[in-house]
Amino acid sequence: MRKSYYAAHVYMIVGVVSGLFYREFTKANDFTGDTQLALMHTHLLALGMLGFLIVLALDKQFQLSGTRLFTSFFWFYNAGIAVTVVMMGVHGCLTVLGDHVPEAVPLVAGLGHILLTVGLILLFVLLGKRLNESLAKPPTEEPEPARTSL
Template sequence: MRKSYYAAHVYMILGVISGLYYREFTKANDFTGDTQLALMHTHLLALGMMGFLIVLALDKQFTLSGTKLFTYFFWFYNVGIAITVAMMFVHGTETVLGDHVPEAVLLTAGLGHILLTVGLILLFVLLGKRLNESAGAGPAEPEQEKETAKSPV
């Protein structure tokens, strides 16, 4: 569970720093057009920070961490975010500077999105397994309390 907390915290810090970089870099270069730098900030906060805060809550409820599947999810998802955001940084910086964005940047960003997708699929597979395990565990506790409340003691 700690890994999800630390990941969310790191993504929060990176998201705030990337927003600052976007604002100051575009201002310093008198740039007023569209750039990937504007999206980098929200990707880090939404996919990174908010994503891992949600995973943290799910982990608390369903004990997701500590399994191989969670470890695979964690690394695929993090590498996917890292590649995607790094390519947004390169693409956005090149755009602000007026340079040509190499095709390799776009292809690599696609790879980052593929890894993100694989990570999300792994998370849903793990969550589905945990839901199936908890469904087979028997009736919930409030229903058990109703049964004992009916019997006279």
């Protein structure tokens, strides 16, 4: 569970810093158009911080961490976010600077999205297994509360 907490925390910091970078970089270059840099902030906060906070809550409920599927999910998902966001940064900086964006940039960003998708599929497979396990268990009977006499 700690890995999810630390990942969410790191994504929160990097997300806030990327928003600051976007504002200052575009201001320093007198840029007023649209750029991928504007989207990095929300991608890092939504996919990274909020995504891992949700995973943290699911892990608390369904004991997801400590399994091979969770480890695979964790690394595929993080790699997908990293590749996607780095390519957004490269694309955005080149746009602000007025340089040509090579065709490889969106292709590599697509690879990042594929890694994200693989990570999400692994998470849903793991969740499905845990849900099936919890449905297969017979319900435990709650002991009756002790009666107190007044």
